Amino acid sequence: MENNDFINERNKLLSELDSYNMDDIVNYCKKYNINIPDDEKVMLAGLHKARLYIINPIITDKMKENSKIWLLEHGFNASIDEHYHCLICEKPYPTKQDADICFKNHNEKEHLRWVAREVVWMKSYMYDLMKYISFIDKKYKIDD
Numbered sequence: 657m658e659n660n661d662f663i664n665e666r667n668k669l670l671s672e673l674d675s676y677n678m679d680d681i682v683n684y685c686k687k688y689n690i691n692i693p694d695d696e697k698v699m700l701a702g703l704h705k706a707r708l709y710i711i712n713p714i715i716t717d718k719m720k721e722n723s724k725i726w727l728l729e730h731g732f733n734a735s736i737d738e739h740y741h742c743l744i745c746e747k748p749y750p751t752k753q754d755a756d757i758c759f760k761n762h763n764e765k766e767h768l769r770w771v772a773r774e775v776v777w778m779k780s781y782m783y784d785l786m787k788y789i790s791f792i793d794k795k796y797k798i799d800d
């Protein structure tokens with residue numbers, strides 16, 4: 657199943673992020689039509705953030721901890737509760753309003769690339785989430 661391939665490869669890539677190989681990351685993105693940010697650091701930040709969100713046993717607490725450290729060391733916001741950074745360029749801002757101004761000031765190409773990237777991650781995140789929800793539904797016979 658194509659979706660499973662995508663999930664498995666994504667999990668493998670995220671689990672090996674600590675010893676990342678830029679060629680592997682670029683090949684993965686090309687294979688699944690994920691738009692690659694021009695800045696390598698922004699791209700890695702996106703992957704580390706994805707790893708923080710993933711709820712799959714293959715991604716350990718230790719890996720999530722490493723991602724937090726990586727994000728902080730490279731000047732990114734490692735908190736998934738705070739969103740005071742531009743969603744496109746990840747620049748930090750003191751207020752949400754300032755971050756939104758930066759977001760809105762990006763050009764059409766940047767906006768469209770951001771949407772494409774988010775849709776791919778959202779899809780894979782939802783896929784994992786639905787698997788766990790469906791497990792609970794079955795276990796407690798919520799859904800018959």
Ligand SMILES: [Zn+2]
Nearest residue numbers: 742745758759
């Ligand atoms: Zn920005």
